[in-house]
Amino acid sequence: MRRPLLHQALAILGTLIPATLAALPAAAGYIDHLSDPSDIGRNKVPRTGTQRVLVLRVEIGTPPDWSEVAGFYDPGNAVDGFTRYWEVQSLGVYRPEAELAPVVHYDTCPMPAPHDDCVIDRGDVTALEPALALLRDALRRAHDELGVDFSRYDQNGDGWTDGVAAIINTDVGGIALPVAELSETFPGFTPADFTFDGVRVNAVAVAKRSDTRNYLHEFGHLLGFDDMYNESALDISFPDFGWEPNPGSAWSRMGSGYGRFTSLNAVDRVKAGWATVVPVTSSLPAAVVPPVLESGVVYQLGSGNEYFLIENRRPSTVGDAWYPWDSDIPGRGGLAVYRVSDTHKPNPTFTIIPRLLECPNCNEFGPFIFFEQADGLFEYQSEAGFDHEKDEADFFQTGDELVSRPDNTLPVSRTNLVLRSNYLAGAVTGASVRNVDSDASYPDVVATLDPFTPPLCGRIPASSGGGLASAIPLAVAFAAVRWMAGQRGVRARARA
Numbered sequence: 001m002r003r004p005l006l007h008q009a010l011a012i013l014g015t016l017i018p019a020t021l022a023a024l025p026a027a028a029g030y031i032d033h034l035s036d037p038s039d040i041g042r043n044k045v046p047r048t049g050t051q052r053v054l055v056l057r058v059e060i061g062t063p064p065d066w067s068e069v070a071g072f073y074d075p076g077n078a079v080d081g082f083t084r085y086w087e088v089q090s091l092g093v094y095r096p097e098a099e100l101a102p103v104v105h106y107d108t109c110p111m112p113a114p115h116d117d118c119v120i121d122r123g124d125v126t127a128l129e130p131a132l133a134l135l136r137d138a139l140r141r142a143h144d145e146l147g148v149d150f151s152r153y154d155q156n157g158d159g160w161t162d163g164v165a166a167i168i169n170t171d172v173g174g175i176a177l178p179v180a181e182l183s184e185t186f187p188g189f190t191p192a193d194f195t196f197d198g199v200r201v202n203a204v205a206v207a208k209r210s211d212t213r214n215y216l217h218e219f220g221h222l223l224g225f226d227d228m229y230n231e232s233a234l235d236i237s238f239p240d241f242g243w244e245p246n247p248g249s250a251w252s253r254m255g256s257g258y259g260r261f262t263s264l265n266a267v268d269r270v271k272a273g274w275a276t277v278v279p280v281t282s283s284l285p286a287a288v289v290p291p292v293l294e295s296g297v298v299y300q301l302g303s304g305n306e307y308f309l310i311e312n313r314r315p316s317t318v319g320d321a322w323y324p325w326d327s328d329i330p331g332r333g334g335l336a337v338y339r340v341s342d343t344h345k346p347n348p349t350f351t352i353i354p355r356l357l358e359c360p361n362c363n364e365f366g367p368f369i370f371f372e373q374a375d376g377l378f379e380y381q382s383e384a385g386f387d388h389e390k391d392e393a394d395f396f397q398t399g400d401e402l403v404s405r406p407d408n409t410l411p412v413s414r415t416n417l418v419l420r421s422n423y424l425a426g427a428v429t430g431a432s433v434r435n436v437d438s439d440a441s442y443p444d445v446v447a448t449l450d451p452f453t454p455p456l457c458g459r460i461p462a463s464s465g466g467g468l469a470s471a472i473p474l475a476v477a478f479a480a481v482r483w484m485a486g487q488r489g490v491r492a493r494a495r496a
Ligand SMILES: [Zn+2]
Pocket: 217, 218, 221, 226, 227
């Protein structure tokens, strides 16, 4: 339903691309899925530590009931709110604490026709500039009239806000707007400045009041996560596009079909530095894979440009430390196996306009993320679509396996969709996920994990058996350890 409009919009944009590309400064790095993880400030908000986040409520016309919004953003909401979500996803590394600004009220919509009802369809690029003006005015009024002190929202002192969201009571498509960049992109835009109290607003996560689950998705963009679904069916990097809505990414807040309780996926958490990555460098006959939201543990098979990330996704129930997140995982869940092709990761030099056109998962046979579906049906690559809500069999459970197929070394394609650990291009990797037992040690999963062959030499002694080797900074590791210790306590109590 939403695709034709966006497609249309992108077609319009497409005519502008050559000039746009030429005119825009390079090295933006906004929503590049952490291809450049370091550019916190203009392009990304911090993703470690406790961070103060500003939330605007923009009210057009009759005041709605804002109590659900307030409850969701209340840092004291230790169950199903904004703070708790990111704290669980980051394994305690990142704790955003929202502050609600007083409501910014407009008696009538200040946008010009045809958007004078403040209704903006998803992907309507003609609304971009007037929406930017509205956002600028709402921020200005929050500052000038309502006493919001923006210096509170730059705790690291880099001159940029550490996270701003705007929730509006009209029907707007959720979007994360890099306002600093956009104000420079539109030369006629006045005022181009989003600076208040000496602090520049880098980006704003915009969502409509009624769509709570979208608040988290749009804020994910501010952290640097890209969309992991295929919406545009237009991709300047991979013209051989597909039409599937979500060919590569499943069970991710940044994918399609996410629900209120959907977590990030393994790729997201590894790129953010929120995972404890366990590289498999020699065969592990009985690797224990604890639930990822309890442990942060992600096993990695292979390295370089194409590798597998493996995590244990279990549905949470009351008593689990990560409840209610992932409570909508179907059945008993199991191992989620993602193939990551870093050659197809989002280009970190793209600015917002090419970013809208780029689609790292639009080539369903050569995506950034390829979800290996245990049932071998590849419904995510199917034109018939898939049932995201129900397909428990996509998780690796007892008896499932991902192994080499030396008898099939053709590239993956529409007519050659085979569950195998070979490279997408066909060559055997030697990697495997075997002897899966998802029942005996529930909620842990035990499996044999084999690395790519020939084995990676020299990085980790074989005798270590691929022990914990974290790619994350020390402070992050400490925070994760503290979190895990707390989680284990909770789990021990829950099981007792
Ligand atoms: Zn998005």
